[in-house]
Amino acid sequence: MVATEKDPREEVIQAWYMDDSDEDQRLPHHREPKEFVSLDQLTELGVLSWRLDADNYETDEELKKIREERGYSYMDFCEVSPEKLPNYEEKIKSFFEEHLHTDEEIRYAVAGSGYFDVRDRNERWIRVWLKKGGLIVLPAGIYHRFTLDTNNYIKAMRLFVGDPVWTPFNRPHDHLPARQEYVKAFVHKETGDHAVDAAA
Numbered sequence: 796m797v798a799t800e801k802d803p804r805e806e807v808i809q810a811w812y813m814d815d816s817d818e819d820q821r822l823p824h825h826r827e828p829k830e831f832v833s834l835d836q837l838t839e840l841g842v843l844s845w846r847l848d849a850d851n852y853e854t855d856e857e858l859k860k861i862r863e864e865r866g867y868s869y870m871d872f873c874e875v876s877p878e879k880l881p882n883y884e885e886k887i888k889s890f891f892e893e894h895l896h897t898d899e900e901i902r903y904a905v906a907g908s909g910y911f912d913v914r915d916r917n918e919r920w921i922r923v924w925l926k927k928g929g930l931i932v933l934p935a936g937i938y939h940r941f942t943l944d945t946n947n948y949i950k951a952m953r954l955f956v957g958d959p960v961w962t963p964f965n966r967p968h969d970h971l972p973a974r975q976e977y978v979k980a981f982v983h984k985e986t987g988d989h990a991v992d993a994a995a
């Protein structure tokens with residue numbers, strides 16, 4: 796992509812550093828001034844993203860290709876809203892507990908929107924706003940959480956390699972191999988602009 800062209804993914808996925816306020820989790824929680832995070836910065840944390848045609852997911856060749864290339868054989872849908880999700884209060888509370896999974900978390904917003912918050916290398920929260928047409932992959936072992944935004948509705952396609960395992964391991968679960976592998980690959984990794992933990 797030429798430097799001046801806007802990344803089409805940014806129309807459906809935006810990310811920014813969060814403020815420290817305890818206000819309603821469904822609010823954007825921008826810092827003042829706003830501090831956006833690029834999708835390339837997310838990639839450096841192992842978070843992958845695509846913009847897809849959510850109105851035609853059943854016949855979408857691009858989605859088919861992603862599924863084939865990444866082995867995402869399993870697919871279902873998860874609708875989150877006070878009306879649609881059984882045990883809504885309990886579930887929304889548990890989604891917002893900081894946790895990790897031992898496998899990728901793959902979510903494609905085919906309707907509605909929501910926030911996936913992920914920790915950066917310095918433990919700061921990055922809020923990733925996933926809207927209709929956005930697909931994200933959170934790598935195994937990344938600490939994260941989920942909340943609806945003020946629209947109170949998302950319908951997400953969930954993809955998985957083989958039989959799905961949704962178990963959340965609430966923080967701290969640093970001893971799990973998935974966490975240790977994530978840290979090795981994405982936290983202690985040296986990049987051009989920051990040699991994290993180089994002196995440790």
Ligand SMILES: CSCCC(=O)/C(O)=C/O
Pocket residue numbers: 873875890900902909939940941949951
């Ligand atoms: C929008 S899917 C519900 C959230 C979820 O499944 C999860 O694991 C969040 O981390």
Ligand SMILES: [Fe+2]
Pocket residue numbers: 894895896900939940963
């Ligand atoms: Fe999760």
